Amino acid sequence: MSDGKENSKKSTDPAVQEMISKAKDMDVTTVWDRYDAMTPQCGFGETGLCCRHCLQGPCRINPFGDEPKTGICGASADVMVARGIDRAIAAGTAAHSGHARHLAHAMLKMAEGKTRDYMVKDVEKLKAVAARLNIPVEGRKENDIALDVAKAALADFHEKDTPVLWAATVVTPGRVKVLTDLGLVPKGIDHEVSEIMHRTLYGVDADAVNLLLGGLRCGVADLAGCYMGTDLADILFGTPKPVVTEANMGVIKAGAVNIAVHGHNPVLSDLIVSVARDMEKEAKAAGASGINLVGICCTGNEVMMRHGIPACTHSVSQEMAIMTGALDAMVVDYQCIMPSLVNVAECMGTTVVTTMDICKISGATHVDFSEEAASEKAREVIGIAIKNFSNRAKRPVDIPDVKTPVVAGFSVEAIVAALSRLDAKDPLKPLIDNIKAGNIRGVCLFAGCNNVKVPQDRNFTVIARKLLKKNVLVVATGCGAGALMRHGFMNPANVDELCGDGLKAVLTAIGEANNLGGPLPPVLHMGSCVDNSRAVALCVAVANYLGVDTDKLPVVASAAEAVSEKAVSIGAYAVAAGLPTHVGVMLPVLGSPLVTQVLTEKVKDLTGGYFIVDLDPDSSADKLLDAIDARRAGLGLS
């Protein structure tokens, strides 16, 4: 194929490459075309030296040092860059915590009897979360506990007598002290977002380091939002357990009513999964073989973890799912939904259904979702897809014959349960022993998105391949997990090829103890992007076991192809938690040598964590390994 070389610069996923060629043949504009048309991009924006925070602006500072050297108000390059990165952290925090708040409201409505469509699916988790929050559980009804947990969640958004509980109760005691001493304990999640907007306003904070500390505190609030999102979703929809499924566009079925759920929140998508089972008959009556649900991005991760719904594609290739011509509906909630989907859908005969009041797209069909009428709305959405199937049934489809087995669903609870088969009394011991012995050299969390500036999945797969060979235990969330699953990294059959001997032995021992007939997959799927909280929970459990703080662990993180401001806020809390945190695309900070130095070096003296910005996946892997080895040495491990 003459497009082959060209397409491999856009994506390393063969299914996506196939659809890029189809889009080209059909003259459908894709994200890669738009990127091409946008380049070269504005250097002021790229370096963080553009400020639009007041009406005297816009201001930009010449990164080559010529005039002007400050904005009109006198803000220096350092201040401009720090303000910009702070606002990105605030936006990410607002998004994650908005997702969590949505779940808190659903839980509150459930507890108050205002909706019949939700229930406590995991009582143990409810009790565990309540206990952590000091909410009494003994002898109380589930519903009463849930009511208190929902109220505690909503109370964490505003300033109150206690700090944000979903931050203060989820880290190590040592970390609480570090964060307290640095003034980084958030007072309220919304309070922190709001305070960033205040201090980055015209004529407020003009001290770059002070601004960055404010950003870090907001990052800790983002951890709270993520952690709350995970907790509440587990309570309402069940805590994930290992599940066997598959990934990539080959999961779409030509003869079925294909519905892709896309976005982030399980509050609707989980309902769609259960309602779809009841609507098979309607689908068959329309001439379909049934209803086939597939996932995209983090909503996809949520329903994959809990129900084994296969993943279709992720992040930058979301348009390509529609290019198959076989999707009847793409149902979206919020975050990472490219508005361009509507145009591609119009070309291909797919209906894009928006469902959230804050996320409408011109040209899409809107179904106003509410928790009170959740099932009814889910039926309405599926009905739209069935109707669309009747219209598209005779049109040809092109479904790439590409899919790969995936074992997903590794919540911390599931990991501990699997480990307890090795040591029922002390489940973390086998993990710690293997870390100490070097069979597990360290742990790397892959998180974040696919960025159009990187050939899709390249950074994730190149780095993961290198780390696995060096016996690093790899866990993944979000579209980082998506990238690795589509390339076979979550298929246990690939352990031999991908993993070093030490890691192979550990994965095999756990797999066999759990009667899986083979090893665990090379990379453990920990969930959606709010579920980076699960990685934090695992770190905290290991750190507490060892009696050290999280900044001493041989644990690193990488957002190798980051896009969203949510990735910036996740990075901020990873650094606040003490992790060396790699970002594989350029952050808009190079316009300030001071901010760059603080984020990549100086912050280490405060939290122990720091950013590693490196666009080359090979050297990034080396730097992550060096960071792991430095931590091992700190713990006295060889």
Added chain:
Amino acid sequence: MSQPKEIFVRLDRCVGCHTCKIACSVEHSKSKNLFEAISEQPAPKNRVYVEWVPPDRKVPVLCRHCEDAPCMHACISGAISRTEEGVIITNSDKCIGCWTCVMVCPYGVIGRHLETRKAYRCDRCPDLQVPACVDSCPTQALVYRTVEGFSGDVRQDAAREMISGKGN
């Protein structure tokens, strides 16, 4: 003989974003990469300028590479010459830094390199098919065309306006 291309400014299109200046600096850096170029010493210099004409006009100004170039005639050290492609260049080795070229340039587009103490100006990006400023301009205010091509477009626009103005 084929028509040489010039960098033309479409005066109604510039929004004053200064992207051309950044692209120019990057192209005249050692690394030719923004993220590395901003920390290079001496700092790479831009050779295109964006002037403001109050209240609301923004005008990119750059070396016109005049056919009868005053700077070339005025240069007493013989540092300024014209290439076969018609590009006026300053040979740094010969430049003595007398700034006579600055005095006679009607556009004010010759700069002083403090570190090397030499004059510098637009060199039309000899390594590129299309000069960096033109390539980077998000509104296509800068275009790289032949005189014939540019004038042809202007004639077309004028002709359309004449017709529509008369209500034809």
